[in-house]
Amino acid sequence: xxxxxxxxxxxxxxxxxxxxxxxxxxxxxxxxxxxxxxxxxxxxxxxxxxxxxxxxxxxxxxxxxxxxxxxxxxxxxxxxxxxxxxxxxxxxxxxxxxxxxxxxxxxxxxxxxxxxxxxxxxxxxxxxxxxxxxxxxxxxxxxxxxxxxxxxxxxxxxxxxxxxxxxxxxxxxxxxxxxxxxxxxxxxxxxxxxxxxxxxxxxxxxxxxxxxxxxxxxxxxxxxxxxxxxxxxxxxxxxxxxxxxxxxxxxxxxxxxxxxxxxxxxxxxxxxxxxxxxxxxxxx
Amino acid sequence: xxxxxxxxxxxxxxxxxxxxxxxxxxxxxxxxxxxxxxxxxxxxxxxxxxxxxxxxxxxxxxxxxxxxxxxxxxxxxxxxxxxxxxxxxxxxxxxxxxxxxxxxxxxxxxxxxxxxxxxxxxxxxxxxxxxxxxxxxxxxxxxxxxxxxxxxxxxxxxxxxxxxxxxxxxxxxxxxxxxxxxxxxxxxxxxxxxxxxxxxxxxxxxxxxxxxxxxxxxxxxxxxxxxxxxxxxxxxxxxxxxxxxxxxxxxxxxxxxxxxxxxxxx
Amino acid sequence: xxxxxxxxxxxxxxxxxxxxxxxxxxxxxxxxxxxxxxxxxxxxxxxxxxxxxxxxxxxxxxxxxxxxxxxxxxxxxxxxxxxxxxxxxxxxxxxxxxxxxxxxxxxxxxxxxxxxxxxxxxxxxxxxxxxxxxxxxxxxxxxxxxxxxxxxxxxxxxxxxxxxxxxxxxxxxxxxxxxxxxxxxxxxxxxxxxxxxxxxxxxxxxxxxxxxxxxxxxxxxxxxxxxxxxxxxxxxxxxxxxxxxxxxxxxxxxxxxxxxxxxxxxxxxxxxxxxxxxxxxxxxx
Numbered sequence: 047x048x049x050x051x052x053x054x055x056x057x058x059x060x061x062x063x064x065x066x067x068x069x070x071x072x073x074x075x076x077x078x079x080x081x082x083x084x085x086x087x088x089x090x091x092x093x094x095x096x097x098x099x100x101x102x103x104x105x106x107x108x109x110x111x112x113x114x115x116x117x118x119x120x121x122x123x124x125x126x127x128x129x130x131x132x133x134x135x136x137x138x139x140x141x142x143x144x145x146x147x148x149x150x151x152x153x154x155x156x157x158x159x160x161x162x163x164x165x166x167x168x169x170x171x172x173x174x175x176x177x178x179x180x181x182x183x184x185x186x187x188x189x190x191x192x193x194x195x196x197x198x199x200x201x202x203x204x205x206x207x208x209x210x211x212x213x214x215x216x217x218x219x220x221x222x223x224x225x226x227x228x229x230x231x232x233x234x235x236x237x238x239x240x241x242x243x244x245x246x247x248x249x250x251x252x253x254x255x256x257x258x259x260x261x262x263x264x265x266x267x268x269x270x271x272x273x274x275x276x277x278x279x280x281x282x283x284x285x286x287x288x289x290x291x292x293x294x295x296x297x298x299x300x301x302x303x304x305x306x307x308x309x310x311x312x313x314x315x316x317x318x319x320x321x322x323x324x325x326x327x328x329x330x
Numbered sequence: 331x332x333x334x335x336x337x338x339x340x341x342x343x344x345x346x347x348x349x350x351x352x353x354x355x356x357x358x359x360x361x362x363x364x365x366x367x368x369x370x371x372x373x374x375x376x377x378x379x380x381x382x383x384x385x386x387x388x389x390x391x392x393x394x395x396x397x398x399x400x401x402x403x404x405x406x407x408x409x410x411x412x413x414x415x416x417x418x419x420x421x422x423x424x425x426x427x428x429x430x431x432x433x434x435x436x437x438x439x440x441x442x443x444x445x446x447x448x449x450x451x452x453x454x455x456x457x458x459x460x461x462x463x464x465x466x467x468x469x470x471x472x473x474x475x476x477x478x479x480x481x482x483x484x485x486x487x488x489x490x491x492x493x494x495x496x497x498x499x500x501x502x503x504x505x506x507x508x509x510x511x512x513x514x515x516x517x518x519x520x521x522x523x524x525x526x527x528x529x530x531x532x533x534x535x536x537x538x539x540x541x542x543x544x545x546x547x548x549x550x551x552x553x554x555x556x557x558x559x560x561x562x563x564x565x566x567x568x569x570x571x572x573x574x575x576x577x578x579x580x581x582x583x584x585x586x587x588x589x590x591x592x593x594x595x596x
Numbered sequence: 597x598x599x600x601x602x603x604x605x606x607x608x609x610x611x612x613x614x615x616x617x618x619x620x621x622x623x624x625x626x627x628x629x630x631x632x633x634x635x636x637x638x639x640x641x642x643x644x645x646x647x648x649x650x651x652x653x654x655x656x657x658x659x660x661x662x663x664x665x666x667x668x669x670x671x672x673x674x675x676x677x678x679x680x681x682x683x684x685x686x687x688x689x690x691x692x693x694x695x696x697x698x699x700x701x702x703x704x705x706x707x708x709x710x711x712x713x714x715x716x717x718x719x720x721x722x723x724x725x726x727x728x729x730x731x732x733x734x735x736x737x738x739x740x741x742x743x744x745x746x747x748x749x750x751x752x753x754x755x756x757x758x759x760x761x762x763x764x765x766x767x768x769x770x771x772x773x774x775x776x777x778x779x780x781x782x783x784x785x786x787x788x789x790x791x792x793x794x795x796x797x798x799x800x801x802x803x804x805x806x807x808x809x810x811x812x813x814x815x816x817x818x819x820x821x822x823x824x825x826x827x828x829x830x831x832x833x834x835x836x837x838x839x840x841x842x843x844x845x846x847x848x849x850x851x852x853x854x855x856x857x858x859x860x861x862x863x864x865x866x867x868x869x870x871x872x873x874x875x876x877x878x879x880x881x
Binding site for chain 1: 843
């Protein structure tokens with residue numbers, strides 16, 4: 047059970063003067079159950095890449111395999127694939143359209159042709175998974191707050207019971223409170239169900255706390271693909287491509303430069319504080 | 331996908347025609363269209379063709395670019411030709427089964443085809459050489475007298491230019507919502523007409539909501555920047571006629587007079 | 597009286613159900629008193645729904661107080677005779693970059709405000725040029741706004757406001773929809789306006805790192821002002837900020853955590869340099 051991208055290339059507007067080589071020779075293996083952060087600045091190709099994973103975009107060359115099957119084989123069921131690889135777009139609340147929250151979440155499973163009972167069970171479970179209280183189920187989705195709307199939209203994808211959940215900048219435009227709630231909810235979901243989660247983001251700080259693997263994209267290619275700790279070691283290179291490491295990394299580097307014996311690869315505040323305390327005690 | 335549709339296909343170039351005042355181009359286009367219906371002889375069409383070819387040459391828009399625009403209307407052109415060819419009464423030329431081609435039919439068919447294609451090329455020459463913005467500016471100024479009969483000229487022009495600004499944004503949005511719904515298993519392609527129409531709901535509802543939200547935001551932003559209608563307003567790029575525009579009006583007048591003369595004399 | 601002053605500003609709106617019956621009244625802004633000095637850089641923080649955007653719209657006379665008064669440069673915003681003067685003096689930049697650009701060419705958009713004010717053509721061109729230069733977008737003046745990045749679009753919007761020669765500029769979450777690079781671009785442009793041109797800035801945001809350079813910070817919660825002070829004063833109250841679910845820069849958080857573990861660090865550390873200095877001072881290594 048995995049997704050494999052084999053030499054994937056994608057060119058926008060091929061055969062025109064304005065052709066853009068959006069993805070260049072991407073080779074990736076995404077095994078089951080990983081929590082992955084896909085990082086890159088605007089225009090690095092990360093959104094284009096995730097749209098390949100559920101067959102929304104067809105690569106110009108190369109192949110994508112889901113559970114060993116080529117998803118662009120002639121009689122491959124791509125509709126089925128889209129329920130297995132759930133994609134939550136940027137600002138997903140803009141896709142809500144039904145008269146109440148519950149009906150909207152039913153849209154996905156209904157498209158899969160499931161029996162009514164199953165549809166409703168799934169919708170209910172999905173809304174619970176994103177932590178929405180029952181009282182909102184029969185309200186118009188347009189009356190909810192920004193953070194709630196977004197959770198409804200995520201539930202709309204979860205109701206299809208995906209094996210892989212891809213979220214394209216799920217926290218864009220939210221305030222810190224809304225952001226933490228969504229990310230915590232996703233982390234909890236990951237823990238409970240064990241599904242693969244791919245989190246697309248341009249914020250290193252958001253991602254470092256949650257994921258076990260970071261893929262850094264730059265100009266359509268994969269620049270780094272490693273654990274957060276390893277990736278953040280390349281601070282200068284990350285800055286060159288318009289990204290930055292978490293502020294903690296900079297603090298640790300600054301301390302180390304001043305001669306304090308700390309491990310500069312700390313990526314969270316807890317790690318950093320431990321390192322500093324250790325160093326302080328050592329010198330006492 | 332949907333984003334590839336290009337609207338108001340302005341062709342960037344630096345030519346005499348591009349630099350002309352949009353009002354001149356608007357008047358000239360209308361004048362040219364009228365002239366096509368004034369003349370009814372071959373000499374007249376030759377004159378119109380010459381005029382058109384000169385303008386295209388001056389505009390520096392490549393000819394194949396013009397032809398590309400023609401492709402969309404080939405179908406309409408064919409229908410007109412076929413109808414005129416078979417349905418005009420007169421002296422029979424050829425007769426196959428129940429269909430008769432008459433001499434008069436032949437003549438009108440060819441004439442209509444010429445008129446129609448000249449008309450399309452002539453008006454597309456205007457949109458190719460004028461940015462949508464200056465086109466609305468030109469219209470606003472030309473229609474100004476209508477203000478005295480309570481036509482909201484400034485508002486119409488402002489609406490047109492805002493619409494033009496938001497078309498690409500809304501197209502992009504349509505593309506995005508469509509993809510998002512496909513990711514939720516929506517199917518926009520298969521099924522009969524009713525099923526297809528129903529499948530549009532998840533696309534159209536979000537699109538309308540977004541359009542209203544944008545309109546609301548935009549109205550607020552415009553008010554915050556002191557917009558209060560056409561009164562007291564000055565122009566950053568006011569339209570004023572230059573030498574070339576006067577000459578253009580002269581050329582147009584000569585051409586038009588020529589067409590009328592041909593009509594009367596022949 | 598400062599350039600912006602509010603006295604017990606209160607704004608209420610009536611919630612209605614689908615039939616139009618009154619369901620209740622929401623107090624979005626609750627007795628807020630502000631007094632902003634000319635040339636200051638003010639930041640208003642708060643999470644969504646705290647009333648900060650509603651407050652901002654009062655300064656530009658888009659909304660009017662239910663109770664209390666707002667003055668801009670001494671003019672009461674409810675005085676209709678001054679409406680257009682107020683909107684010219686207090687320019688406003690909104691959150692969504694796509695929904696506030698009116699022109700189809702960058703320079704035409706920047707000229708929109710001056711056109712509405714009836715500025716003579718020649719002067720419009722001068723203003724457009726100087727405004728675009730002030731935000732570093734002059735080389736893009738002939739471009740279509742659709743082709744620009746989010747940060748660039750917001751800078752064009754800012755230029756559009758500067759071209760109206762305002763005394764103060766209110767930015768309502770101008771960076772919420774931008775990526776980190778776009779955010780930096782916009783904040784840099786805003787700071788330059790305040791430092792170089794001396795324009796009063798009211799920045800509304802929920803990003804803490806954007807307010808470090810403000811002269812005065814107001815934290816809003818449920819319609820009223822919950823905290824008020826310099827950035828250093830605000831950041832030294834880490835626990836309160838956390839309670840309000842606001843972000844604190846990692847360096848401030850780290851210092852706070854070490855302090856709690858007994859390390860002798862001062863409160864309210866804002867930058868990495870300060871942190872390193874302070875740590876250096878309390879322990880020689």
